[in-house]
Amino acid sequence: MNQQVTQTRIPAALQQQKRKRTAEFQRTCRLDTDTPQGVVHVVGTTLKTNLSRSAPPSSKFFSVKCTPNVEYGIKPSPPETSHLSPIPLNGNSVLLICMKRASQHENDSKLSVRYYGGDKEVLGHAVLHLTALEISLDVDADRDGVVEKNNPNKDSWTWGPNGHGAIVLVNCDSERRYWKKLDAEQKYISKESDLKDMSLMVLRTKGPAKLPKGYKLTMHISQSDAESVRIFRTKSTGADAMSNIFQNYATRDYPLVLSSEVLSQEVPYLGGEAKMKFYVEGLRFPDKDFNGLVSINLSLLEPISKCFPETPIFTDKVMFKVAPWIMTPNTLKPVEVYVCSTKDNYTFLKGMRNLVSNSGYKLKICHEYLNRGDRWMQDELEFGYIDSPHHWFPVVLDSPRDGKLEDFPYEELLGPDFGYVTRVAERKDVSTMDSFGNLEVSPPVTVNGKNYPLGRIIIGVAFPTATKGRNMTKVVQDFLWAQEVQEPIALYSDWLVVGHVDEFMTFVPAPDRKGFRLLLASPDAGFKLFRDLQKDGHGQAKLFDGLEDEEPISVDDIVNDDKFHNQNIYVQGCIDWNRDVLKRELGLEDEDIIDLPILFKLVDDRGVYRAVAYYPDMVNMIVLGKNLGIPKPFGPRVNGRCVLEAEMCSLMEGLGLRCTFIDNFASYHKLLGEVHCGSNVIREPYDFKWWNLEM
Numbered sequence: 165m166n167q168q169v170t171q172t173r174i175p176a177a178l179q180q181q182k183r184k185r186t187a188e189f190q191r192t193c194r195l196d197t198d199t200p201q202g203v204v205h206v207v208g209t210t211l212k213t214n215l216s217r218s219a220p221p222s223s224k225f226f227s228v229k230c231t232p233n234v235e236y237g238i239k240p241s242p243p244e245t246s247h248l249s250p251i252p253l254n255g256n257s258v259l260l261i262c263m264k265r266a267s268q269h270e271n272d273s274k275l276s277v278r279y280y281g282g283d284k285e286v287l288g289h290a291v292l293h294l295t296a297l298e299i300s301l302d303v304d305a306d307r308d309g310v311v312e313k314n315n316p317n318k319d320s321w322t323w324g325p326n327g328h329g330a331i332v333l334v335n336c337d338s339e340r341r342y343w344k345k346l347d348a349e350q351k352y353i354s355k356e357s358d359l360k361d362m363s364l365m366v367l368r369t370k371g372p373a374k375l376p377k378g379y380k381l382t383m384h385i386s387q388s389d390a391e392s393v394r395i396f397r398t399k400s401t402g403a404d405a406m407s408n409i410f411q412n413y414a415t416r417d418y419p420l421v422l423s424s425e426v427l428s429q430e431v432p433y434l435g436g437e438a439k440m441k442f443y444v445e446g447l448r449f450p451d452k453d454f455n456g457l458v459s460i461n462l463s464l465l466e467p468i469s470k471c472f473p474e475t476p477i478f479t480d481k482v483m484f485k486v487a488p489w490i491m492t493p494n495t496l497k498p499v500e501v502y503v504c505s506t507k508d509n510y511t512f513l514k515g516m517r518n519l520v521s522n523s524g525y526k527l528k529i530c531h532e533y534l535n536r537g538d539r540w541m542q543d544e545l546e547f548g549y550i551d552s553p554h555h556w557f558p559v560v561l562d563s564p565r566d567g568k569l570e571d572f573p574y575e576e577l578l579g580p581d582f583g584y585v586t587r588v589a590e591r592k593d594v595s596t597m598d599s600f601g602n603l604e605v606s607p608p609v610t611v612n613g614k615n616y617p618l619g620r621i622i623i624g625v626a627f628p629t630a631t632k633g634r635n636m637t638k639v640v641q642d643f644l645w646a647q648e649v650q651e652p653i654a655l656y657s658d659w660l661v662v663g664h665v666d667e668f669m670t671f672v673p674a675p676d677r678k679g680f681r682l683l684l685a686s687p688d689a690g691f692k693l694f695r696d697l698q699k700d701g702h703g704q705a706k707l708f709d710g711l712e713d714e715e716p717i718s719v720d721d722i723v724n725d726d727k728f729h730n731q732n733i734y735v736q737g738c739i740d741w742n743r744d745v746l747k748r749e750l751g752l753e754d755e756d757i758i759d760l761p762i763l764f765k766l767v768d769d770r771g772v773y774r775a776v777a778y779y780p781d782m783v784n785m786i787v788l789g790k791n792l793g794i795p796k797p798f799g800p801r802v803n804g805r806c807v808l809e810a811e812m813c814s815l816m817e818g819l820g821l822r823c824t825f826i827d828n829f830a831s832y833h834k835l836l837g838e839v840h841c842g843s844n845v846i847r848e849p850y851d852f853k854w855w856n857l858e859m
Contacts, residue, residue: 387424500845685739762779
């Protein structure tokens with residue numbers, strides 16, 4: 165066998181490995197002057213042996229020879245000598261060994277160490293027979309949609325455009341259209357279409373036709389991580405396939421490798437230069453007790469003896485982060501609009517059909533057999549999405565309110581590439597605050613130099629100092645906070661009977677400034693408008709004129725009602741508190757906010773006075789691009805036109821927005837809701853990728 169003579173410098177390959185995670189790459193091996201040793205080496209790692217420990221007594225010098233595929237270095241570096249001269253041996257002499265490429269056959273490379281006495285006489289001879297393997301467990305660590313080979317950053321995860329780390333989606337859709345079940349709740353792959361919902365992981369190996377006797381490859385995961393992901397592999401080959409021939413299609417072609425019940429399993433070594441595909445399936449979203457990070461390990465095990473377990477001599481690790489659930493603000497392009505059909509909302513439906521059709525979008529109607537009289541589409545669910553470099557799909561968050569619409573998200577929305585997630589609270593903890601009219605999201609903002617390119621979630625809670633107020637249930641709040649990418653803001657909404665943030669605020673697109681305006685209900689603006697009407701001689705103009713079962717009320721009656729005015733002063737104070745929070749947390753100025761003339765009244769809500777909108781609450785609108793579907797307010801008319809509608813149009817048309825007023829008075833307003841409460845919108849996802857956030 166062709167051998168090289170003594171080499172005293174540290175080769176470039178070893179120096180490079182030293183710079184890259186040296187502690188992970190080095191493995192100690194032993195020399196034996198009595199028996200030749202067979203060693204399996206993984207290319208890219210380093211074998212380390214202490215030369216003095218295996219030296220025969222009285223050894224003073226040594227020399228090293230190796231075959232061409234082997235490189236070595238000696239530490240500490242010995243003094244310069246002739247390449248034919250033995251090297252002085254000291255107590256801390258270390259030999260570092262690496263191999264340049266994979267072996268074609270078992271033991272096809274060799275390294276030998278010869279020991280000498282003081283007179284250069286030979287005292288012993290140690291031989292290593294080396295078999296080199298290339299092993300790499302690979303993922304899309306650079307997040308370009310392609311699984312690259314042996315990315316040096318594959319075992320960690322960082323944020324930002326220059327960050328790294330693979331991403332996995334929660335497999336929360338259903339490939340079934342009937343007898344539905346979340347794909348993540350099945351421990352098998354029923355259709356190949358399900359594979360795109362998973363993240364590809366590739367095991368690349370190169371080496372002899374088979375591993376040396378007793379060696380094997382094992383994939384393993386921690387118990388905690390196994391609760392969050394599941395791993396399948398591609399169809400079996402050879403004898404492995406024959407053993408599965410009587411199993412069903414899914415198990416046979418995509419066998420389950422790791423799960424919460426199986427934390428470690430041997431994987432086939434295919435021999436030669438080969439690739440094996442694995443599919444990583446996300447099982448749960450980030451939450452209070454889970455930061456979304458999971459690690460998967462592949463180890464090469466070495467046999468010791470029949471009495472002892474195998475020992476890992478090499479481990480490769482990859483890390484994934486579970487993609488968060490992301491909400492979509494009013495400024496993103498709509499795709500579909502959802503409303504309910506009930507026995508008494510024909511007028512509302514007619515207005516919505518016209519608005520959606522004229523806006524160029526699709527209208528989906530949930531009929532009575534499914535909604536069972538529950539018209540509050542916004543309160544039952546919130547649309548969002550999940551995203552990765554290779555795939556995305558919409559995901560509906562089902563609220564804990566579980567009204568008569570409770571079956572709609574699961575039975576009608578869940579399907580192929582349409583996911584579902586919910587958080588279950590104790591019934592005693594659920595209140596009106598858990599309806600998703602109380603869950604909104606801002607457009608992208610920058611606050612004191614910090615960017616929120618996906619906006620910020622907005623929820624309503626009790627006043628911070630309240631001891632008995634209503635709050636959104638903890639399991640939902642924990643879920644929202646754990647998604648990380650849209651840091652929530654808590655507003656005070658418990659002053660309202662229904663208690664939802666969409667009763668006093670919304671966002672609309674704008675062509676200037678930050679690209680949007682915050683709209684706020686404003687009793688002050690309402691009273692100013694009515695006082696101006698009175699001053700201009702329109703005090704007898706009436707609200708609700710012509711409405712069935714509603715007694716008209718004049719502008720004079722409103723302006724002169726001190727009790728009513730004081731109630732609205734209180735409401736304005738509540739809104740002003742939220743205004744200050746929103747300005748601070750969203751980085752807004754007063755020029756970014758538009759006040760809408762909306763009045764409220766206080767009613768007794770189980771012993772506590774809380775507010776409801778006095779006339780249809782125009783801020784509770786649906787935003788479809790530049791078209792706004794606004795509750796028709798039935799305000800006082802001057803020269804044949806409703807002054808509230810005229811004021812609204814004046815405020816919105818300056819932003820290039822078109823107002824359509826929808827009659828929801830009897831079917832929604834009198835039930836303490838409006839257009840937004842009774843509708844929902846699926847929107848396109850952001851172009852911005854969540855993993856590029858600077859955290």
